[in-house]
Amino acid sequence: MCPKGFVESPVPSNRHAGFGGRPEETGWLKGQYRASGRPYVVLCHDEEQVHQVRARLEDWLEPRGLRFNEEKTQVVHLDKGFDFLGFTVRRTGGKLIIKPSTAACARLRARLRTEVKTLHGSNAEAVLRRLIPIVRGWAAYYRAVASTTTFTSLDHYLWRLTFKWSRRRHRNKSRYWIVDRYFGQFHPSRRDRWVFGDRDSGAFLIKFAWTGIVRHQLVKGGASRTTPR
Numbered sequence: 576m577c578p579k580g581f582v583e584s585p586v587p588s589n590r591h592a593g594f595g596g597r598p599e600e601t602g603w604l605k606g607q608y609r610a611s612g613r614p615y616v617v618l619c620h621d622e623e624q625v626h627q628v629r630a631r632l633e634d635w636l637e638p639r640g641l642r643f644n645e646e647k648t649q650v651v652h653l654d655k656g657f658d659f660l661g662f663t664v665r666r667t668g669g670k671l672i673i674k675p676s677t678a679a680c681a682r683l684r685a686r687l688r689t690e691v692k693t694l695h696g697s698n699a700e701a702v703l704r705r706l707i708p709i710v711r712g713w714a715a716y717y718r719a720v721a722s723t724t725t726f727t728s729l730d731h732y733l734w735r736l737t738f739k740w741s742r743r744r745h746r747n748k749s750r751y752w753i754v755d756r757y758f759g760q761f762h763p764s765r766r767d768r769w770v771f772g773d774r775d776s777g778a779f780l781i782k783f784a785w786t787g788i789v790r791h792q793l794v795k796g797g798a799s800r801t802t803p804r
Contacts, residue, residue, distance in 0.1 A: 616664070703771075703773060706733070719791050741757045759772065
């Protein structure tokens with residue numbers, strides 16, 4: 576089970592609830608607690624165990640004034656996968672793969688597209704000021720999962736947006752002039768000449784792919800605030 580704030584709160588909720596076990600399961604229970612609104616995921620070996628664990632959780636939640644939100648609780652096989660807090664969790668070829676969800680990527684693309692449209696008529700410095708925090712924050716949130724392919728795809732998409740912005744800003748200039756004016760090897764330690772930047776200030780747009788993938792450190796089974804040590 577994983578609590579809301581998957582990246583910021585790496586301690587699995589089954590540790591807090593006092594449930595142990597290794598994540599080698601075949602099924603899962605996805606639910607949300609009423610009153611707190613906190614979504615949870617429980618991984619189990621089979622569907623029978625899912626219902627057993629749910630009963631135990633209901634007993635654990637009741638004295639705390641919490642209960643499952645039936646509309647948002649479902650049982651699905653792990654091979655089918657599920658989306659949780661912007662991540663897609665699915666077992667492929669016997670291996671559990673977690674990556675940014677398709678919906679989360681679509682939301683980001685829509686936001687980037689909207690932001691760039693609102694910047695028509697602005698200078699490169701304004702574009703960088705608006706986009707850099709978005710890229711840095713999104714990449715940091717997804718850096719702990721299998722995001723390499725997604726980061727590369729988003730970099731291509733953002734390049735197209737900034738190139739269109741440049742063409743719109745200088746309608747009478749050639750593509751070669753545009754590339755020379757706004758794209759180059761701005762980063763001092765990266766041999767990448769397709770980085771969008773501002774020639775006047777030297778500022779440049781960071782890329783998603785520049786964020787390294789750092790895996791979460793697994794929490795030990797006995798690490799629970801409610802389980803006696």
